[in-house]
Amino acid sequence: xxxxxxxxxxxxxxxxxxxxxxxxxxxxxxxxxxxxxxxxxxxxxxxxxxxxxxxxxxxxxxxxxxxxxxxxxxxxxxxxxxxxxxxxxxxxxxxxxxxxxxxxxxxxxxxxxxxxxxxxxxxxxxxxxxxxxxxxxxxxxxxxxxxxxxxxxxxxxxxxxxxxxxxxxxxxxxxxxxxxxxxxxxxxxxxxxxxxxxxxxxxxxxxxxxxxxxxxxxxxxxxxxxxxxxxxxxxxxxxxxxxxxxxxxxx
Amino acid sequence: xxxxxxxxxxxxxxxxxxxxxxxxxxxxxxxxxxxxxxxxxxxxxxxxxxxxxxxxxxxxxxxxxxxxxxxxxxxxxxxxxxxxxxxxxxxxxxxxxxxxxxxxxxxxxxxxxxxxxxxxxxxxxxxxxxxxxxxxxxxxxxxxxxxxxxxxxxxxxxxxxxxxxxxxxxxxxxxxxxxxxxxxxxxxxxxxxxxxxxxxxxxxxxxxxxxxxxxxxxxxxxxxxxxxxxxxxxxxxxxxxxxxxxxxxxxxxxxxxxxxxxxxx
Numbered sequence: 001x002x003x004x005x006x007x008x009x010x011x012x013x014x015x016x017x018x019x020x021x022x023x024x025x026x027x028x029x030x031x032x033x034x035x036x037x038x039x040x041x042x043x044x045x046x047x048x049x050x051x052x053x054x055x056x057x058x059x060x061x062x063x064x065x066x067x068x069x070x071x072x073x074x075x076x077x078x079x080x081x082x083x084x085x086x087x088x089x090x091x092x093x094x095x096x097x098x099x100x101x102x103x104x105x106x107x108x109x110x111x112x113x114x115x116x117x118x119x120x121x122x123x124x125x126x127x128x129x130x131x132x133x134x135x136x137x138x139x140x141x142x143x144x145x146x147x148x149x150x151x152x153x154x155x156x157x158x159x160x161x162x163x164x165x166x167x168x169x170x171x172x173x174x175x176x177x178x179x180x181x182x183x184x185x186x187x188x189x190x191x192x193x194x195x196x197x198x199x200x201x202x203x204x205x206x207x208x209x210x211x212x213x214x215x216x217x218x219x220x221x222x223x224x225x226x227x228x229x230x231x232x233x234x235x236x237x238x239x240x241x242x243x244x245x246x247x248x249x250x251x
Numbered sequence: 252x253x254x255x256x257x258x259x260x261x262x263x264x265x266x267x268x269x270x271x272x273x274x275x276x277x278x279x280x281x282x283x284x285x286x287x288x289x290x291x292x293x294x295x296x297x298x299x300x301x302x303x304x305x306x307x308x309x310x311x312x313x314x315x316x317x318x319x320x321x322x323x324x325x326x327x328x329x330x331x332x333x334x335x336x337x338x339x340x341x342x343x344x345x346x347x348x349x350x351x352x353x354x355x356x357x358x359x360x361x362x363x364x365x366x367x368x369x370x371x372x373x374x375x376x377x378x379x380x381x382x383x384x385x386x387x388x389x390x391x392x393x394x395x396x397x398x399x400x401x402x403x404x405x406x407x408x409x410x411x412x413x414x415x416x417x418x419x420x421x422x423x424x425x426x427x428x429x430x431x432x433x434x435x436x437x438x439x440x441x442x443x444x445x446x447x448x449x450x451x452x453x454x455x456x457x458x459x460x461x462x463x464x465x466x467x468x469x470x471x472x473x474x475x476x477x478x479x480x481x482x483x484x485x486x487x488x489x490x491x492x493x494x495x496x497x498x499x500x501x502x503x504x505x506x507x508x509x510x511x512x513x514x515x516x
Contacts, residue, residue: 106486109488197489201482203366204366205367207477207479212496
Protein backbone atom coordinates (compact mmCIF):
# COMPACT_ATOMS: atom_id res chain seq x y z
CA UNK A 1 0.00 0.00 0.00
CA UNK A 2 1.34 3.42 -0.88
CA UNK A 3 2.12 6.00 1.79
CA UNK A 4 -0.52 8.40 0.46
CA UNK A 5 -3.34 6.22 1.70
CA UNK A 6 -2.42 6.79 5.35
CA UNK A 7 -5.36 9.21 5.65
CA UNK A 8 -7.40 7.76 8.48
CA UNK A 9 -10.85 6.33 7.95
CA UNK A 10 -11.90 6.80 11.58
CA UNK A 11 -10.80 9.76 13.72
CA UNK A 12 -10.06 9.95 17.46
CA UNK A 13 -13.70 10.73 18.24
CA UNK A 14 -14.85 7.54 16.48
CA UNK A 15 -16.24 9.52 13.56
CA UNK A 16 -15.86 7.88 10.17
CA UNK A 17 -14.42 9.64 7.12
CA UNK A 18 -17.92 10.29 5.75
CA UNK A 19 -19.10 11.77 9.07
CA UNK A 20 -20.96 8.71 10.34
CA UNK A 21 -20.74 7.15 13.78
CA UNK A 22 -19.43 3.58 14.03
CA UNK A 23 -22.90 2.04 14.22
CA UNK A 24 -24.67 4.40 11.83
CA UNK A 25 -26.22 3.40 8.50
CA UNK A 26 -25.67 5.46 5.39
CA UNK A 27 -28.60 7.72 4.42
CA UNK A 28 -31.07 5.32 2.86
CA UNK A 29 -33.92 6.10 0.50
CA UNK A 30 -36.38 3.41 -0.53
CA UNK A 31 -39.17 3.54 -3.10
CA UNK A 32 -41.60 0.76 -3.98
CA UNK A 33 -43.38 0.22 -7.32
CA UNK A 34 -41.09 2.20 -9.58
CA UNK A 35 -41.41 0.17 -12.80
CA UNK A 36 -44.72 -0.26 -14.60
CA UNK A 37 -43.96 -3.44 -16.56
CA UNK A 38 -42.70 -5.54 -13.66
CA UNK A 39 -45.12 -7.33 -11.33
CA UNK A 40 -43.19 -5.80 -8.47
CA UNK A 41 -40.29 -3.40 -8.20
CA UNK A 42 -38.28 -1.29 -5.80
CA UNK A 43 -35.46 1.22 -5.85
CA UNK A 44 -32.93 1.64 -3.06
CA UNK A 45 -30.32 4.30 -2.52
CA UNK A 46 -27.95 3.56 0.32
CA UNK A 47 -25.20 6.13 0.39
CA UNK A 48 -23.95 6.24 -3.19
CA UNK A 49 -25.42 2.82 -4.02
CA UNK A 50 -28.28 3.06 -6.49
CA UNK A 51 -30.08 -0.22 -7.00
CA UNK A 52 -33.15 -1.21 -8.97
CA UNK A 53 -34.89 -4.54 -8.44
CA UNK A 54 -37.79 -6.04 -10.37
CA UNK A 55 -39.81 -9.21 -9.92
CA UNK A 56 -41.70 -11.05 -12.63
CA UNK A 57 -43.97 -13.89 -11.63
CA UNK A 58 -45.24 -16.29 -10.59
CA UNK A 59 -45.31 -17.00 -14.33
CA UNK A 60 -44.79 -19.84 -16.78
CA UNK A 61 -41.27 -21.26 -16.72
CA UNK A 62 -39.04 -20.98 -19.75
CA UNK A 63 -37.40 -23.33 -20.64
CA UNK A 64 -40.22 -25.60 -19.54
CA UNK A 65 -38.11 -28.52 -18.35
CA UNK A 66 -36.84 -26.41 -15.44
CA UNK A 67 -40.31 -26.27 -13.88
CA UNK A 68 -40.63 -27.97 -10.49
CA UNK A 69 -43.69 -30.16 -9.88
CA UNK A 70 -44.16 -29.21 -6.21
CA UNK A 71 -42.93 -25.64 -5.91
CA UNK A 72 -42.11 -22.44 -7.71
CA UNK A 73 -38.65 -21.98 -9.20
CA UNK A 74 -36.95 -18.88 -7.89
CA UNK A 75 -34.36 -17.40 -10.21
CA UNK A 76 -32.19 -14.41 -9.58
CA UNK A 77 -29.85 -12.29 -11.64
CA UNK A 78 -27.63 -9.78 -9.91
CA UNK A 79 -26.00 -7.54 -12.47
CA UNK A 80 -23.85 -4.44 -12.36
CA UNK A 81 -24.15 -1.75 -15.00
CA UNK A 82 -20.91 -1.06 -16.91
CA UNK A 83 -20.96 2.55 -15.64
CA UNK A 84 -21.66 1.65 -12.02
CA UNK A 85 -18.01 1.60 -10.97
CA UNK A 86 -14.89 3.75 -11.48
CA UNK A 87 -13.41 1.63 -14.27
CA UNK A 88 -15.95 0.39 -16.79
CA UNK A 89 -17.10 -3.10 -15.98
CA UNK A 90 -17.71 -5.47 -18.85
CA UNK A 91 -21.46 -6.09 -19.13
CA UNK A 92 -20.91 -9.87 -19.33
CA UNK A 93 -21.71 -11.48 -15.98
CA UNK A 94 -18.50 -11.96 -13.99
CA UNK A 95 -17.78 -14.87 -11.66
CA UNK A 96 -18.51 -12.57 -8.74
CA UNK A 97 -21.93 -11.68 -10.15
CA UNK A 98 -22.74 -15.35 -10.73
CA UNK A 99 -21.83 -16.23 -7.16
CA UNK A 100 -23.83 -13.32 -5.78
CA UNK A 101 -26.85 -14.24 -7.93
CA UNK A 102 -26.72 -17.68 -6.31
CA UNK A 103 -26.36 -16.57 -2.70
CA UNK A 104 -29.01 -13.86 -3.12
CA UNK A 105 -31.44 -16.39 -4.60
CA UNK A 106 -30.76 -18.71 -1.68
CA UNK A 107 -31.33 -15.84 0.71
CA UNK A 108 -34.87 -15.39 -0.64
CA UNK A 109 -35.92 -19.05 -0.65
CA UNK A 110 -36.73 -19.16 3.10
CA UNK A 111 -38.98 -16.09 2.83
CA UNK A 112 -41.19 -17.24 -0.06
CA UNK A 113 -44.00 -19.79 0.31
CA UNK A 114 -42.60 -21.68 -2.67
CA UNK A 115 -45.18 -24.49 -2.41
CA UNK A 116 -48.02 -22.07 -3.29
CA UNK A 117 -47.13 -21.86 -6.97
CA UNK A 118 -45.94 -25.20 -8.37
CA UNK A 119 -44.70 -25.30 -11.99
CA UNK A 120 -44.10 -21.57 -12.14
CA UNK A 121 -41.11 -19.32 -11.83
CA UNK A 122 -40.46 -16.15 -9.91
CA UNK A 123 -37.69 -14.17 -11.55
CA UNK A 124 -35.80 -11.56 -9.59
CA UNK A 125 -33.74 -9.08 -11.57
CA UNK A 126 -31.34 -6.77 -9.82
CA UNK A 127 -29.46 -3.99 -11.59
CA UNK A 128 -26.78 -2.12 -9.72
CA UNK A 129 -26.79 1.32 -11.36
CA UNK A 130 -24.12 2.71 -9.08
CA UNK A 131 -21.97 0.76 -6.65
CA UNK A 132 -20.26 1.99 -3.50
CA UNK A 133 -19.78 -1.06 -1.30
CA UNK A 134 -22.44 -3.29 0.19
CA UNK A 135 -24.37 -3.70 -3.04
CA UNK A 136 -25.43 -7.26 -2.32
CA UNK A 137 -27.11 -6.13 0.88
CA UNK A 138 -28.86 -3.15 -0.70
CA UNK A 139 -29.92 -5.46 -3.56
CA UNK A 140 -31.57 -7.86 -1.13
CA UNK A 141 -33.32 -5.00 0.65
CA UNK A 142 -34.67 -3.81 -2.71
CA UNK A 143 -35.57 -7.21 -4.13
CA UNK A 144 -37.45 -8.28 -0.99
CA UNK A 145 -39.68 -5.22 -1.39
CA UNK A 146 -40.12 -6.00 -5.09
CA UNK A 147 -41.35 -9.49 -4.12
CA UNK A 148 -43.80 -7.97 -1.65
CA UNK A 149 -44.89 -5.42 -4.27
CA UNK A 150 -45.56 -8.29 -6.70
CA UNK A 151 -48.05 -9.61 -4.16
CA UNK A 152 -46.11 -12.80 -3.48
CA UNK A 153 -46.91 -14.24 -0.03
CA UNK A 154 -43.83 -13.92 2.18
CA UNK A 155 -43.01 -15.17 5.67
CA UNK A 156 -41.27 -11.86 6.33
CA UNK A 157 -39.42 -9.11 4.52
CA UNK A 158 -35.70 -9.67 4.24
CA UNK A 159 -33.41 -6.84 5.25
CA UNK A 160 -29.69 -6.94 4.66
CA UNK A 161 -26.75 -5.02 5.99
CA UNK A 162 -23.01 -5.54 6.43
CA UNK A 163 -20.84 -5.09 9.49
CA UNK A 164 -17.09 -5.17 9.42
CA UNK A 165 -13.80 -4.15 10.94
CA UNK A 166 -12.01 -0.99 9.90
CA UNK A 167 -8.80 0.22 11.57
CA UNK A 168 -9.39 -2.17 14.46
CA UNK A 169 -12.95 -1.06 15.16
CA UNK A 170 -16.23 -2.73 14.34
CA UNK A 171 -18.42 -0.63 12.06
CA UNK A 172 -21.85 -0.91 10.45
CA UNK A 173 -22.67 -0.63 6.73
CA UNK A 174 -19.23 -0.34 5.12
CA UNK A 175 -18.84 1.76 2.01
CA UNK A 176 -16.42 0.94 -0.80
CA UNK A 177 -13.29 2.51 0.75
CA UNK A 178 -13.96 0.93 4.13
CA UNK A 179 -14.52 -2.44 2.49
CA UNK A 180 -11.28 -2.24 0.50
CA UNK A 181 -9.05 -0.78 3.22
CA UNK A 182 -10.72 -2.51 6.16
CA UNK A 183 -9.82 -5.77 7.83
CA UNK A 184 -13.14 -7.59 7.50
CA UNK A 185 -16.53 -7.38 5.80
CA UNK A 186 -19.52 -9.45 6.89
CA UNK A 187 -22.69 -9.07 4.80
CA UNK A 188 -25.80 -10.55 6.40
CA UNK A 189 -29.47 -10.88 5.44
CA UNK A 190 -32.09 -11.30 8.13
CA UNK A 191 -35.78 -11.87 8.69
CA UNK A 192 -36.52 -9.71 11.72
CA UNK A 193 -39.66 -11.47 12.93
CA UNK A 194 -38.18 -14.96 12.64
CA UNK A 195 -34.60 -14.43 13.89
CA UNK A 196 -33.45 -16.12 10.69
CA UNK A 197 -30.18 -15.34 8.93
CA UNK A 198 -30.66 -16.13 5.25
CA UNK A 199 -27.40 -14.84 3.82
CA UNK A 200 -24.06 -14.78 5.53
CA UNK A 201 -20.65 -14.28 4.01
CA UNK A 202 -17.43 -12.91 5.37
CA UNK A 203 -13.98 -12.07 4.25
CA UNK A 204 -11.24 -10.73 6.43
CA UNK A 205 -10.10 -11.80 9.85
CA UNK A 206 -12.08 -11.73 13.06
CA UNK A 207 -11.58 -13.32 16.46
CA UNK A 208 -14.46 -15.21 18.00
CA UNK A 209 -15.36 -12.27 20.19
CA UNK A 210 -15.27 -9.77 17.31
CA UNK A 211 -17.28 -12.17 15.19
CA UNK A 212 -20.08 -12.36 17.74
CA UNK A 213 -20.16 -8.57 18.05
CA UNK A 214 -20.09 -8.11 14.27
CA UNK A 215 -23.03 -10.48 13.76
CA UNK A 216 -25.07 -8.67 16.38
CA UNK A 217 -24.14 -5.29 14.92
CA UNK A 218 -25.19 -6.40 11.42
CA UNK A 219 -28.48 -7.77 12.79
CA UNK A 220 -29.17 -4.42 14.50
CA UNK A 221 -28.52 -2.72 11.14
CA UNK A 222 -30.97 -5.08 9.46
CA UNK A 223 -33.63 -4.23 12.04
CA UNK A 224 -33.23 -0.52 11.26
CA UNK A 225 -33.53 -1.22 7.54
CA UNK A 226 -36.61 -3.34 8.21
CA UNK A 227 -38.37 -0.26 9.64
CA UNK A 228 -37.46 1.77 6.54
CA UNK A 229 -38.73 -1.03 4.30
CA UNK A 230 -42.09 -1.14 6.06
CA UNK A 231 -42.52 2.63 5.75
CA UNK A 232 -41.68 2.48 2.03
CA UNK A 233 -44.07 -0.37 1.39
CA UNK A 234 -46.92 1.36 3.20
CA UNK A 235 -46.22 4.61 1.37
CA UNK A 236 -46.97 2.92 -1.94
CA UNK A 237 -50.38 1.76 -0.75
CA UNK A 238 -51.20 5.17 0.69
CA UNK A 239 -50.51 6.53 -2.79
CA UNK A 240 -52.72 3.91 -4.39
CA UNK A 241 -55.50 4.62 -1.91
CA UNK A 242 -55.35 8.35 -2.60
CA UNK A 243 -55.40 7.78 -6.35
CA UNK A 244 -58.53 5.69 -6.01
CA UNK A 245 -60.14 8.31 -3.81
CA UNK A 246 -59.41 11.07 -6.32
CA UNK A 247 -60.85 9.01 -9.09
CA UNK A 248 -64.02 8.41 -7.11
CA UNK A 249 -64.37 12.11 -6.38
CA UNK A 250 -64.05 13.00 -10.04
CA UNK A 251 -66.90 10.74 -11.02
CA UNK B 252 -27.30 -28.77 -10.94
CA UNK B 253 -29.98 -31.39 -10.63
CA UNK B 254 -29.27 -33.56 -7.64
CA UNK B 255 -28.87 -37.30 -7.81
CA UNK B 256 -32.10 -38.84 -6.66
CA UNK B 257 -32.40 -39.85 -3.02
CA UNK B 258 -35.61 -41.65 -2.29
CA UNK B 259 -38.11 -40.05 0.05
CA UNK B 260 -37.78 -43.04 2.36
CA UNK B 261 -34.06 -42.52 2.65
CA UNK B 262 -34.48 -38.78 3.11
CA UNK B 263 -36.91 -39.38 5.93
CA UNK B 264 -34.60 -41.92 7.56
CA UNK B 265 -31.65 -39.50 7.45
CA UNK B 266 -33.70 -36.72 9.01
CA UNK B 267 -35.08 -39.06 11.69
CA UNK B 268 -31.63 -40.32 12.64
CA UNK B 269 -30.31 -36.81 12.92
CA UNK B 270 -33.04 -35.76 15.30
CA UNK B 271 -31.79 -38.64 17.48
CA UNK B 272 -28.25 -37.29 17.20
CA UNK B 273 -27.18 -40.16 14.93
CA UNK B 274 -26.11 -40.31 11.30
CA UNK B 275 -26.71 -42.43 8.28
CA UNK B 276 -23.12 -43.71 8.20
CA UNK B 277 -22.91 -44.08 11.99
CA UNK B 278 -20.71 -41.03 12.55
CA UNK B 279 -21.27 -38.52 15.32
CA UNK B 280 -22.70 -35.13 14.31
CA UNK B 281 -19.30 -33.45 14.56
CA UNK B 282 -17.16 -36.28 13.15
CA UNK B 283 -15.43 -36.07 9.81
CA UNK B 284 -15.21 -39.03 7.48
CA UNK B 285 -11.76 -40.54 7.17
CA UNK B 286 -9.55 -38.08 5.32
CA UNK B 287 -6.49 -39.05 3.31
CA UNK B 288 -4.05 -36.56 1.85
CA UNK B 289 -1.42 -37.40 -0.76
CA UNK B 290 0.88 -34.75 -2.17
CA UNK B 291 3.07 -34.53 -5.24
CA UNK B 292 0.79 -36.76 -7.29
CA UNK B 293 1.26 -34.85 -10.56
CA UNK B 294 4.93 -34.40 -11.42
CA UNK B 295 4.39 -31.82 -14.16
CA UNK B 296 2.52 -29.48 -11.87
CA UNK B 297 4.55 -27.20 -9.56
CA UNK B 298 2.40 -28.49 -6.71
CA UNK B 299 -0.37 -31.03 -6.34
CA UNK B 300 -2.43 -32.96 -3.83
CA UNK B 301 -5.20 -35.50 -3.77
CA UNK B 302 -7.66 -35.55 -0.90
CA UNK B 303 -10.11 -38.31 -0.17
CA UNK B 304 -12.87 -37.53 2.29
CA UNK B 305 -14.80 -40.76 2.54
CA UNK B 306 -15.81 -41.41 -1.06
CA UNK B 307 -15.36 -37.79 -2.12
CA UNK B 308 -12.17 -37.35 -4.09
CA UNK B 309 -10.57 -34.08 -5.18
CA UNK B 310 -7.33 -33.42 -7.02
CA UNK B 311 -5.68 -30.00 -6.94
CA UNK B 312 -2.88 -28.92 -9.23
CA UNK B 313 -0.89 -25.72 -8.83
CA UNK B 314 0.81 -24.15 -11.83
CA UNK B 315 3.11 -21.14 -11.63
CA UNK B 316 3.61 -18.73 -14.50
CA UNK B 317 5.16 -15.34 -15.04
CA UNK B 318 2.68 -12.62 -15.87
CA UNK B 319 1.62 -9.05 -15.23
CA UNK B 320 0.41 -7.84 -11.82
CA UNK B 321 -2.88 -6.02 -11.28
CA UNK B 322 -2.35 -2.27 -11.53
CA UNK B 323 -3.71 -1.58 -8.02
CA UNK B 324 -1.19 -3.95 -6.39
CA UNK B 325 1.87 -3.70 -8.68
CA UNK B 326 4.27 -5.39 -6.26
CA UNK B 327 2.22 -8.49 -5.51
CA UNK B 328 1.83 -11.85 -7.22
CA UNK B 329 -1.55 -12.97 -8.54
CA UNK B 330 -3.72 -15.81 -7.22
CA UNK B 331 -6.33 -17.51 -9.40
CA UNK B 332 -8.57 -20.34 -8.27
CA UNK B 333 -10.68 -22.35 -10.65
CA UNK B 334 -12.83 -25.43 -10.03
CA UNK B 335 -13.91 -28.10 -12.48
CA UNK B 336 -16.79 -30.39 -11.67
CA UNK B 337 -15.57 -33.02 -14.10
CA UNK B 338 -18.41 -35.04 -15.68
CA UNK B 339 -16.71 -38.26 -14.62
CA UNK B 340 -17.27 -37.31 -10.97
CA UNK B 341 -21.05 -37.58 -10.81
CA UNK B 342 -24.02 -38.49 -13.02
CA UNK B 343 -25.27 -34.95 -12.42
CA UNK B 344 -22.16 -33.10 -13.61
CA UNK B 345 -22.24 -32.00 -17.21
CA UNK B 346 -19.47 -30.76 -19.48
CA UNK B 347 -19.44 -27.10 -20.36
CA UNK B 348 -18.45 -23.75 -18.91
CA UNK B 349 -18.34 -23.53 -15.07
CA UNK B 350 -21.83 -23.34 -13.58
CA UNK B 351 -22.71 -21.42 -10.42
CA UNK B 352 -21.81 -24.38 -8.19
CA UNK B 353 -18.30 -24.66 -9.51
CA UNK B 354 -17.87 -20.87 -9.40
CA UNK B 355 -19.03 -20.80 -5.79
CA UNK B 356 -16.70 -23.68 -4.89
CA UNK B 357 -13.71 -21.94 -6.46
CA UNK B 358 -14.55 -18.61 -4.85
CA UNK B 359 -14.97 -20.08 -1.36
CA UNK B 360 -11.60 -21.86 -1.63
CA UNK B 361 -10.07 -18.64 -2.99
CA UNK B 362 -11.53 -16.55 -0.15
CA UNK B 363 -9.96 -18.73 2.55
CA UNK B 364 -6.50 -18.56 0.99
CA UNK B 365 -6.71 -14.88 0.10
CA UNK B 366 -8.21 -13.54 3.34
CA UNK B 367 -5.88 -15.52 5.61
CA UNK B 368 -3.00 -14.15 3.50
CA UNK B 369 -1.78 -17.73 3.20
CA UNK B 370 0.61 -16.88 0.35
CA UNK B 371 3.12 -14.10 0.88
CA UNK B 372 2.23 -12.31 -2.34
CA UNK B 373 4.93 -9.65 -2.08
CA UNK B 374 7.58 -12.36 -2.33
CA UNK B 375 6.10 -13.33 -5.69
CA UNK B 376 7.02 -10.03 -7.29
CA UNK B 377 9.80 -10.17 -9.88
CA UNK B 378 9.77 -6.62 -11.30
CA UNK B 379 7.25 -4.27 -9.60
CA UNK B 380 4.46 -3.30 -11.98
CA UNK B 381 5.82 -5.49 -14.77
CA UNK B 382 6.46 -9.10 -13.88
CA UNK B 383 5.13 -11.24 -11.06
CA UNK B 384 4.39 -14.88 -10.45
CA UNK B 385 0.84 -16.01 -11.08
CA UNK B 386 -0.33 -18.91 -8.93
CA UNK B 387 -3.03 -20.97 -10.63
CA UNK B 388 -4.91 -23.31 -8.32
CA UNK B 389 -7.06 -25.74 -10.27
CA UNK B 390 -9.49 -27.83 -8.28
CA UNK B 391 -10.50 -31.00 -10.03
CA UNK B 392 -13.38 -32.96 -8.55
CA UNK B 393 -12.93 -36.65 -9.36
CA UNK B 394 -15.69 -38.21 -7.31
CA UNK B 395 -18.58 -36.35 -5.72
CA UNK B 396 -19.93 -37.77 -2.51
CA UNK B 397 -20.68 -34.66 -0.52
CA UNK B 398 -18.75 -31.78 1.06
CA UNK B 399 -16.70 -30.65 -1.91
CA UNK B 400 -15.79 -27.38 -0.22
CA UNK B 401 -13.82 -28.87 2.68
CA UNK B 402 -12.12 -31.49 0.52
CA UNK B 403 -11.15 -28.87 -2.07
CA UNK B 404 -9.88 -26.34 0.47
CA UNK B 405 -7.83 -29.02 2.20
CA UNK B 406 -6.40 -30.25 -1.11
CA UNK B 407 -5.61 -26.68 -2.19
CA UNK B 408 -3.68 -26.02 1.01
CA UNK B 409 -1.84 -29.34 0.77
CA UNK B 410 -0.95 -28.57 -2.85
CA UNK B 411 0.29 -25.07 -1.99
CA UNK B 412 2.53 -26.47 0.75
CA UNK B 413 3.86 -28.90 -1.83
CA UNK B 414 4.46 -26.22 -4.48
CA UNK B 415 7.97 -25.44 -5.76
CA UNK B 416 8.77 -22.21 -7.57
CA UNK B 417 11.56 -22.30 -10.13
CA UNK B 418 14.62 -20.16 -9.53
CA UNK B 419 15.01 -17.30 -11.98
CA UNK B 420 17.19 -14.43 -12.89
CA UNK B 421 16.20 -11.16 -14.46
CA UNK B 422 18.38 -10.21 -17.43
CA UNK B 423 17.86 -7.73 -20.28
CA UNK B 424 14.16 -7.26 -19.50
CA UNK B 425 13.49 -10.98 -19.59
CA UNK B 426 12.94 -13.52 -16.86
CA UNK B 427 15.24 -16.47 -17.31
CA UNK B 428 14.57 -19.71 -15.56
CA UNK B 429 17.52 -21.17 -13.71
CA UNK B 430 18.08 -24.59 -12.29
CA UNK B 431 16.65 -25.46 -8.91
CA UNK B 432 13.49 -24.70 -6.98
CA UNK B 433 12.34 -22.92 -3.84
CA UNK B 434 9.15 -23.64 -1.94
CA UNK B 435 6.24 -21.23 -2.26
CA UNK B 436 6.19 -18.70 0.63
CA UNK B 437 3.23 -19.99 2.68
CA UNK B 438 2.60 -18.27 6.01
CA UNK B 439 -0.92 -19.27 6.99
CA UNK B 440 -3.01 -22.42 6.87
CA UNK B 441 -6.73 -21.81 6.30
CA UNK B 442 -9.05 -24.79 6.84
CA UNK B 443 -12.68 -24.84 5.71
CA UNK B 444 -15.25 -26.55 7.92
CA UNK B 445 -18.70 -27.03 6.42
CA UNK B 446 -21.90 -27.56 8.36
CA UNK B 447 -25.26 -28.81 7.18
CA UNK B 448 -28.44 -27.95 9.04
CA UNK B 449 -30.92 -30.82 9.16
CA UNK B 450 -33.96 -30.84 11.45
CA UNK B 451 -32.54 -27.74 13.14
CA UNK B 452 -29.35 -29.62 14.10
CA UNK B 453 -25.84 -28.86 12.89
CA UNK B 454 -23.57 -31.56 11.54
CA UNK B 455 -20.15 -31.40 9.92
CA UNK B 456 -18.86 -32.92 6.68
CA UNK B 457 -22.24 -33.73 5.09
CA UNK B 458 -22.52 -36.83 2.95
CA UNK B 459 -24.05 -36.61 -0.51
CA UNK B 460 -27.35 -37.89 0.85
CA UNK B 461 -27.24 -35.45 3.75
CA UNK B 462 -26.61 -32.57 1.34
CA UNK B 463 -29.83 -33.49 -0.42
CA UNK B 464 -31.80 -33.36 2.79
CA UNK B 465 -30.14 -30.33 4.37
CA UNK B 466 -32.03 -27.10 4.81
CA UNK B 467 -28.93 -24.92 4.69
CA UNK B 468 -25.17 -25.02 4.60
CA UNK B 469 -22.53 -22.92 6.33
CA UNK B 470 -18.80 -22.94 5.65
CA UNK B 471 -16.51 -21.41 8.27
CA UNK B 472 -12.85 -21.04 7.34
CA UNK B 473 -10.39 -20.87 10.23
CA UNK B 474 -6.80 -19.69 9.97
CA UNK B 475 -3.84 -20.91 12.03
CA UNK B 476 -4.41 -18.57 15.01
CA UNK B 477 -8.04 -19.69 15.27
CA UNK B 478 -9.43 -16.50 13.76
CA UNK B 479 -12.34 -16.77 11.36
CA UNK B 480 -11.18 -15.68 7.91
CA UNK B 481 -14.11 -16.54 5.63
CA UNK B 482 -17.76 -17.53 5.75
CA UNK B 483 -20.26 -18.70 3.20
CA UNK B 484 -23.87 -19.60 3.73
CA UNK B 485 -25.55 -21.72 1.08
CA UNK B 486 -28.75 -23.64 0.57
CA UNK B 487 -32.35 -22.59 0.73
CA UNK B 488 -32.81 -22.47 4.49
CA UNK B 489 -31.63 -20.16 7.25
CA UNK B 490 -29.58 -20.12 10.46
CA UNK B 491 -30.22 -18.44 13.78
CA UNK B 492 -27.54 -16.27 15.40
CA UNK B 493 -27.02 -18.95 18.08
CA UNK B 494 -26.46 -21.65 15.46
CA UNK B 495 -23.86 -19.54 13.68
CA UNK B 496 -21.93 -18.82 16.86
CA UNK B 497 -22.05 -22.52 17.77
CA UNK B 498 -20.78 -23.44 14.30
CA UNK B 499 -17.86 -21.03 14.64
CA UNK B 500 -16.78 -22.69 17.90
CA UNK B 501 -17.01 -26.24 16.52
CA UNK B 502 -15.17 -25.12 13.39
CA UNK B 503 -12.17 -24.02 15.44
CA UNK B 504 -11.76 -27.48 16.97
CA UNK B 505 -12.34 -29.30 13.70
CA UNK B 506 -9.95 -27.04 11.78
CA UNK B 507 -7.16 -27.85 14.24
CA UNK B 508 -7.76 -31.58 13.67
CA UNK B 509 -7.82 -31.30 9.88
CA UNK B 510 -4.80 -29.02 9.79
CA UNK B 511 -2.66 -31.78 11.28
CA UNK B 512 -3.27 -33.83 8.14
CA UNK B 513 -1.57 -31.32 5.86
CA UNK B 514 0.77 -29.29 8.05
CA UNK B 515 3.55 -31.48 9.36
CA UNK B 516 5.44 -29.93 12.22
